[in-house]
Amino acid sequence: MKIDTDQIKSLNQKLMADHQADFDFLANRLNQQGNDVGSIVEKLAGFQVAIPSWALGAGGTRFGRFSFQGEPGNLAQKIDDVGLLQALTQTAGAISLHIPWDIPKDYDGIKEKAASLGLVFDAMNSNTFQDQRGAKHSYRHGSLSSTDKAVREKAIQHNVEVIEIGKKLGSKSLTVWLADGSNFPGQHNFQLALLNTQDCLQQIYARLPDDWKLFIEYKPYEPNFYSTVIQDWGTSFMLANACGDKAYTLVDLGHHLPNTNIEQIVSTLMLKGKLGGFHFNDSKYGDDDLTVGSIKPYALFLIFNALVYGMENNPQNPDLSWMIDASHNIKDPLEDLIQSLEAIQEAYAKALLVDQKKLQQAQTAHDVVLCQELLQNAYRTDVRPLLQKARINQGGAIDPIGAYRNLNVREQLIKARGKNTIASGL
């Protein structure tokens, strides 16, 4: 199924008068306050977030998985789903693949399909946390950190294959997330595990094309519960430095211990020019992979404030690779992703409203109250008409969830794909 622009236009027509009134009111206010609304809307329109191929079906937990009907069963269908998100939101212009779950059979066909839907291929993700059927060597005791050289070699080779697949698709980056770690004290020699990992990452890095980036993701625990080899941003940063200029740290919002100040991590990494990738989600307890902005929207805004500051003041840091890394157990995955995209844009728009000059003056004057006022005034602004404007300008829907339901997208997917579907690779 495909959504065409006329369908969206006709749905927008019914909402246009209300939108225009809301937008005019807000734009007047913001312009009077010294904001450049036109440029904010343009920035929102240019902010594209990759959708991971694994988020298009129901994820499930270790206790069970309740399949969502009409899920995509192959790579082409996953691309179709991202195309639907892009048509409605104009914010999801990329897809991120996980290998071996998403190995294309017909490269030209896959590339053509993505291009026809306005999508590019974002970071490629390798998988050394599962054994594939018939594998000669097992990742049971780790991959790049393994004490077994044959296992390490196999994991390196897998990453090189992922790069090769990505090259054929036009991707420009590889994300490495390792499940490696230990469950019990004494199980690992921490130093050896880290050295092995560093050595293997350097070997993978050596195979990276010149115009590619390597993203090294960290995570404090899970699936291992005593230690994780790349447990935090410091370890990732150190490994990225050991690899070279094209290697960066990747921050996943769910990969921190409770109460970690993520905005400060973001600031430090951007100052050092080493923040490369970003995974959005939200959490209450751990790596919950919930809808972005559903639990801690103010924290998300503060993180965006640090990101916007970095994007404006740190030319040493490259453009970031943005991705949603969430999982859906209860909601329709596509509706959940639309909500996440909206929350990301909302936090970004609010951060763009922060008067950085005044904030700096207040900081210098030690006017703590004013610092807070400046942040919270921006946070409390209802910026949704700006998001709507950015979408309308690009042919997207004023109300993407409303349009999705109005067009009976899920019903049509179920008709085409069936009820008992399981998204491949999950």
Ligand code: PSV
């Ligand atoms: C691990 O929790 C993670 O967030 C990494 O980004 C993986 O690539 C992704 O999940 C899917 O396996």
Ligand code: MN
């Ligand atoms: Mn992630």
Ligand code: MN
């Ligand atoms: Mn995760």
